[in-house]
Amino acid sequence: MSFIDSLSQLYETLNTDSGFWNPLVWITAFVIVFLIIYIIRGYGNKNYKKNTEQTKAFLSGNPEFEDKEKMHVKAKNLYWGFNETLKGLYKLLDRMHNGNTSDFILWFVVILGIFFIVLGVL
Amino acid sequence: MFEQILTHAPALAVAIPLLGAFLTPLVSKINGKLRNVFVVIITALTSFIVALLSYNILAHESVKFAPDLVKNGIQTYIFGAGSAGDPVVRIVFEVDGVNAFMIILAAILPLAAVIYSWGFMKDETGQDKYYTLILLLTAGMLGMMMTGDLFNFFVFLEITSIASAALIAYRVNNKFSVQAAFKYIVVSTIGALFVLFAIAILYGQYDALNMAVIAKSIQYGLLDKIALILLIVALAMKAGIAPMHMWLPEAYGRAPSSVTVVIIGTTLGSFYGILRVGFTIFGEQIISESNLEVGIALGWVLVGLAILTIFIGVLMALKQNDFKKMIGFAAVAEIGYMVLAFGAALATMYQDSVTGITGISSSGLTALKGGMFHILNDALDVSLLFLVAGAVYYVSKESSLNRLGGLARNMKYTTIFFIIGLVAVSGLPPLNGFASKLMIYQSTYEINPILAIVAILCSILLLATFVKVFYAAFLGPKLPKFENVKEVPKSMLIGMLVLTCVIIFIGLFPNLVVENIVTPAVTALQNASAYIGGI
Amino acid sequence: MMAFQIPYLAVAGLIIIGLYAVLFKRNLIKMIIGITLIESGVNLFLITLSFREGSTAPIYTSSPGGPMSLPVPQALTLTSIVIGVAVLALMLSLVIHIFKHYKTLDVRKIREEDN
Numbered sequence: 001m002s003f004i005d006s007l008s009q010l011y012e013t014l015n016t017d018s019g020f021w022n023p024l025v026w027i028t029a030f031v032i033v034f035l036i037i038y039i040i041r042g043y044g045n046k047n048y049k050k051n052t053e054q055t056k057a058f059l060s061g062n063p064e065f066e067d068k069e070k071m072h073v074k075a076k077n078l079y080w081g082f083n084e085t086l087k088g089l090y091k092l093l094d095r096m097h098n099g100n101t102s103d104f105i106l107w108f109v110v111i112l113g114i115f116f117i118v119l120g121v122l
Numbered sequence: 123m124f125e126q127i128l129t130h131a132p133a134l135a136v137a138i139p140l141l142g143a144f145l146t147p148l149v150s151k152i153n154g155k156l157r158n159v160f161v162v163i164i165t166a167l168t169s170f171i172v173a174l175l176s177y178n179i180l181a182h183e184s185v186k187f188a189p190d191l192v193k194n195g196i197q198t199y200i201f202g203a204g205s206a207g208d209p210v211v212r213i214v215f216e217v218d219g220v221n222a223f224m225i226i227l228a229a230i231l232p233l234a235a236v237i238y239s240w241g242f243m244k245d246e247t248g249q250d251k252y253y254t255l256i257l258l259l260t261a262g263m264l265g266m267m268m269t270g271d272l273f274n275f276f277v278f279l280e281i282t283s284i285a286s287a288a289l290i291a292y293r294v295n296n297k298f299s300v301q302a303a304f305k306y307i308v309v310s311t312i313g314a315l316f317v318l319f320a321i322a323i324l325y326g327q328y329d330a331l332n333m334a335v336i337a338k339s340i341q342y343g344l345l346d347k348i349a350l351i352l353l354i355v356a357l358a359m360k361a362g363i364a365p366m367h368m369w370l371p372e373a374y375g376r377a378p379s380s381v382t383v384v385i386i387g388t389t390l391g392s393f394y395g396i397l398r399v400g401f402t403i404f405g406e407q408i409i410s411e412s413n414l415e416v417g418i419a420l421g422w423v424l425v426g427l428a429i430l431t432i433f434i435g436v437l438m439a440l441k442q443n444d445f446k447k448m449i450g451f452a453a454v455a456e457i458g459y460m461v462l463a464f465g466a467a468l469a470t471m472y473q474d475s476v477t478g479i480t481g482i483s484s485s486g487l488t489a490l491k492g493g494m495f496h497i498l499n500d501a502l503d504v505s506l507l508f509l510v511a512g513a514v515y516y517v518s519k520e521s522s523l524n525r526l527g528g529l530a531r532n533m534k535y536t537t538i539f540f541i542i543g544l545v546a547v548s549g550l551p552p553l554n555g556f557a558s559k560l561m562i563y564q565s566t567y568e569i570n571p572i573l574a575i576v577a578i579l580c581s582i583l584l585l586a587t588f589v590k591v592f593y594a595a596f597l598g599p600k601l602p603k604f605e606n607v608k609e610v611p612k613s614m615l616i617g618m619l620v621l622t623c624v625i626i627f628i629g630l631f632p633n634l635v636v637e638n639i640v641t642p643a644v645t646a647l648q649n650a651s652a653y654i655g656g657i
Numbered sequence: 658m659m660a661f662q663i664p665y666l667a668v669a670g671l672i673i674i675g676l677y678a679v680l681f682k683r684n685l686i687k688m689i690i691g692i693t694l695i696e697s698g699v700n701l702f703l704i705t706l707s708f709r710e711g712s713t714a715p716i717y718t719s720s721p722g723g724p725m726s727l728p729v730p731q732a733l734t735l736t737s738i739v740i741g742v743a744v745l746a747l748m749l750s751l752v753i754h755i756f757k758h759y760k761t762l763d764v765r766k767i768r769e770e771d772n
Contacts, residue, residue: 098768099769100765101688101767109676109680
């Protein structure tokens with residue numbers, strides 16, 4: 001491609017004002033570290049007994065049901081702790097997002113007023 | 123060798139989709155497959171012409187195809203005659219660095235959407251109207267991003283909003299789609315009417331509709347302040363900046379997925395309108411010695427709105443249980459990042475005590491580059507996520523995450539595309555989201571550390587959101603109702619592959635893109651006098 | 658002198674009444690009428706800009722002399738009226754579909770599902 005001055009422009013690093021980023025160097029470092037970890041893993045114990053308890057998923061001692069619907073954690077229960085802690089904030093946000101079309105235009109008029117006051121018209 | 127095409131390229135880029143849109147119902151009466159092939163050919167032809175046009179403007183002098191068409195980095199196309207007249211009476215398409223950057227975006231997205239909808243829309247009725255409206259939307263989007271005339275901008279804005287509203291309500295038997303389309307058209311119309319009001323005020327003052335002519339003779343009186351505020355706030359409402367963002371997740375979430383991809387381009391076109399108004403038309407007034415505090419005040423107000431947008435987008439996304447609405451809220455948060463970058467850049471303006479010239483400091487320049495780069499990255503990443511959501515809906519006919527599970531066993535390629543989209547949106551290395559977000563983090567840290575802390579925190583929360591989606595939809599045991607689920611049709615995979623290839627390319631070679639595409643755009647944005655000299 | 662300010666006051670009045678109808682009325686049809694009022698106000702503003710005192714309409718080739726009104730804002734107003742008609746037709750057809758599904762026209766009841 002004659003778009004680039006020379007082929008070395010492909011490998012240059014991106015310079016921000018106070019740092020730099022080079023994805024090819026990062027990928028080589030990642031691959032080298034991954035190979036080292038893989039070789040260390042290869043020194044471990046390779047034997048396991050088939051068709052016993054060792055091959056099943058670990059469920060912390062809970063029983064495993066036959067009905068797979070009940071085994072899968074539903075999406076609304078996944079971040080329960082986070083949602084419970086911020087219940088007050090979410091009640092405020094839900095009142096804002098009630099889907100009322102007039103409220104959309106109300107916010108537009110409010111922001112228009114704020115901009116007028118800040119930029120010195122009113 | 124492409125001289126003939128390049129002379130007329132700005133007009134061809136709008137005229138070819140328009141002609142295709144009017145021919146599609148006729149072709150569709152012959153055969154359905156022929157119409158699909160026709161639409162793909164028209165979109166590919168448009169992308170080719172846009173690629174030629176952008177290359178000619180952004181390349182170095184020695185490798186351009188037609189160097190004498192581009193003067194000072196700007197190509198002007200005057201409709202109807204050789205010269206624009208004095209005073210300027212003709213409609214002019216003025217394509218400079220910023221426009222060349224935005225039309226690259228506007229050419230990739232419809233191509234992916236049209237290839238994807240070959241398989242996605244196979245069983246729906248009324249497909250000829252669907253393809254006509256998508257081609258109209260493409261033409262309107264490209265016209266909005268290239269025009270140099272304010273009233274022409276308003277007309278293309280209305281074309282895109284009418285076509286989008288009809289496409290959002292495409293499935294009329296689903297009651298949520300129809301109400302989302304109604305809210306979209308109400309918000310769009312009121313925004314466009316206030317834009318027209320501001321254009322009328324500017325016309326009454328300066329007797330001109332051309333952007334360059336207004337920029338040459340603008341002052342900063344009371345009426346100009348009113349026009350600036352009306353334009354910025356109405357276009358911000360169309361771009362989805364909080365607290366006026368509430369139509370965006372509903373409209374993006376209830377439209378068919380390939381339509382959402384093209385509407386993302388339209389939203390970013392309105393954001394480009396804010397940039398053009400703020401930096402070029404009012405540029406000499408806001409970034410000038412006498413009005414330094416105006417620019418800084420405007421910058422800090424935009425930063426405040428951006429922080430609000432990022433927080434609201436991310437917090438609401440964590441709570442959602444509907445797949446596409448969650449991605450819609452994530453898209454709102456990403457727009458907040460762009461406004462943060464541009465507001466922070468405006469807030470660092472200073473006046474050089476020696477020469478008396480005002481300018482943006484060097485960290486502000488990095489913020490501008492990061493914000494511009496993020497526009498391209500964010501559009502590609504969020505589009506890929508919406509296409510994956512569409513694939514999941516096509517296979518299982520469920521749109522709520524509570525009823526999905528275990529899809530990764532049967533849909534391997536879709537899972538890989540989702541992982542790439544997840545890594546790219548949350549800004550993890552080595553993909554393109556990290557490159558642009560790194561520039562935003564480092565430049566806003568030098569302006570005020572709290573901005574960088576908020577930005578990084580909300581990136582991590584976005585990662586948490588998409589990991590929740592990945593677990594709930596793809597991992598887990600094989601559910602009995604999804605026993606016979608197969609992989610999606612090949613055309614949908616090819617549509618997703620187009621976007622993925624561009625994402626990986628930009629991720630591996632970010633300096634190439636930043637130096638050759640983003641930096642000319644940022645230089646052209648700050649250089650209002652070059653735009654004025656283009657007429 | 659006051660007579661020449663009346664069109665501008667009418668524009669402000671139309672836009673404020675239209676915004677009031679969009680913001681505070683609960684019927685969908687009344688909201689659409691409010692949008693039409695705002696659009697009429699903006700069109701009136703465009704036409705008022707083109708008026709010059711004692712002028713004739715700008716449609717003559719060999720005019721009877723004297724000043725003529727500006728033709729450009731009148732062309733812009735025509736474009737805007739056509740766009741307004743198209744948007745109004747689209748909004749009303751969407752309201753027909755909404756009524757078939759929701760059986761009500763109250764804007765507070767037309768919302769997304771909660772899950």
